[in-house]
Amino acid sequence: MAGMSGKRLQKELAKITGVLPPGITLVSAENLREWQMDLTVPDNPIYPADHVYRLKFMFSTNYPIEAPECTFIQLSTPVRKIPIHPHIYSNGIICLDLLDKQGWSPVHNVESVCISIQSMLASNTKNERPPGDAEFVRSNRSRPRDINFLYHDPSV
Amino acid sequence: MASYQAEQLKEQGNAAFRNGEYEEANELYTQAVAKYSRNSLIYTNRANVRLKLQQWDGVVNDCSKSIEITGPNANHKAFYFLAQAQLGLHHPNEALSSALTAYEQVLHPHPAAKISPKDLEAFSTFVLKCKKAKFAARDRDRLRRQGDLRAELEGTLEAQKQRDLDEVTAQLRRGGLGNVEATELSKEIISTFDEKINSLRTTFAAADPADHKPREVPDYVIDMITFEPMHDPVITKNGHSYERATIYEHLKRSPTDPLTRDPLTINDLRPNFGLRAACEAFWDSGASEWIADW
Incomplete structure (x- = not known):
């Protein structure tokens, strides 16, 4: 069905307008x-508080049965x-299980995806790109x- | 032989329909039923094209014919088209009943029925649409009746006030009352009736759910996947409920519980009758008056 x-x-947008986590x-x-x-990361020197990162979400007509496509973009x-x-990856592609077919669940939403990515950054200790990034x-x-993606290191 | 010719015409009609030539398709189907009138599919196909042409009465006739031929237990398409026409004709109660019949027939298909994988979701969405239309119409009616009643009562009070004032004037003229007394009495009459009218308005306002409205749709009637109110909720092993059509759609792609990721299949789901009743009660509460955005 095309309308879902x-x-x-619309309802997600109405819900988050004005009220989003810090x-x-x-x-x-x-x-x-x-x-x-836009996203900032608390308490992690790898991502100083004045650095802002831009996430782009693209939704198919089957959202939320299908995951949104979510990438960082450079401006x-x-x-x-x-x-x-x-x-x-340095082209903005994020390797996160909840964004792919297996890991996605329709009870997730834009806000919960943002929170997951924010906490993925907040807990990061390695100031480096994925192996094989340039390639x-x-x-x-x-x-x-x-x-x-192969989730070679589930601890990160 | 006639049935063969009819079949040929029907195929031409289908081709025209696919090309968006609705008038042409309508004409071809009409020729087809003239050749052979016992093929229910020709009627359902013509109903579908007449939906596009918004010829609601024609749709209703065709669906009835089609259902007459197949019997009422295995013709989900005819009931679905019928429901759409009834909604087009502003008969939301009939539309809802036809939509529910179609939905039930997709959910528990007759062995001979050809159900497309998208039907359940489409029909479920349409049931919800009819439900909204039905309750919106009912609540609109109630408001109008309430408005009429209030206008009538106010009119009666006004008339009574005027009679009382006329009576004072008449007594004054007959000399039964002095000028000062008459003015005093008139003032009193006016203020008494104004008070009555005010308290009448307050009473009606207090009885109007639109006036002290709960602004949020309660979470328990909302399907966590579509964010729409539910009409046929099913419950998982973990105790969470979803609208049947949407959780089915999710399970087609991923046989897991959306919240826990535990394995989950359609067979693990059970209807949640209690919640279903609660959803009905929610609709029944006049909710359509204060939910701005359907």
């Missing part, structure tokens, strides 16, 4: 199919860089949802 995602996204803000959702959110004004993390960024032509 529209209604759900460090998470809604930037734009004029196009209901593509939202942008020059305002400055938004891709955060350094062993599960985040992956050069060769990858797939959309995030079509990539089958």
Whole structure:
């Protein structure tokens, strides 16, 4: 059915407008199919408090049965860089189980995804990219949802 | 032979329908039923094209014919099209009843029925739509009746006030009352009736659920997946409930409990009758008046 995602996204948007956890803000959702959110990370010197990161969400018509595509994007004004993390490639693609087919659950939502990514950054101790980042960024032509990540290190 | 010709015309009609040539398709199906009138599918197909043309009465007739041929227990499509036409004709009660019949027939299909995988979700959504229409119409009616009653009572009070004032004027003219007394009496009459009208309005306002509205739809009637109110909730082993059609859709892709990720299949789900009754009660409470956004 085509209509499920529209209604759900409208209601999600109404719910989070104005009330979001600290460090998470809604930037734009004029196009209901593509939202942008800004993120800051508390208490981690790898991500100083004045560094803001931009997340882009893309929703298919089957959302929330299907996961949203969620990536970091780079901007020059305002400055938004891709955060350094062993599960985040330098092209913004995030390797996080809840964003892929197996890990996603329709009871997740934009807010809970943002919180998961925020806490993934907050608990990170390695100031490095995933192994094989340069090769992956050069060769990858797939959309995030079509990539089958291997979660080689579930501890990170 | 006639049935074969009818079948040919029906196929041409289907092709026209696929191309969006609805008038053409309608015409071809009409020729088909003229050749052979015992094929229920021709009627359902014509009903579908007439839905596109918004010829509601034609849809109702075609669906009735189709159901007459197949019997009432295995024709989910005809009931679904019928429901849409009834909604188009502003008969939400009939529409809801047809939609529920269609939904039940998809849920417990007749062995011969051809159910498409998208049917359950589409029909479930439509049941909800009819439900909203039904309760919105009922609540609108009630408000209008309430408004009419209030207007009538206010009118009666006004008329009574006028009679009392006329009586004072008449007594004054007959000399039974002095000027000062008459003015005093008139003032008293006016203030008494104004008070009555005010308290009448207060009473009606207090009885109007739209005036002291609970703003939030209670979470227990909301399906956690679509964020829509539920009408056929089912419960998992872990005690959480979801709308049947949406959890089915999730389980098709991932046979896991959405909250715990434990293995979960359709067979593990049970209807949640208590919650279903609570959802009904929620609709019945006049909720459609204060839920701004369906």
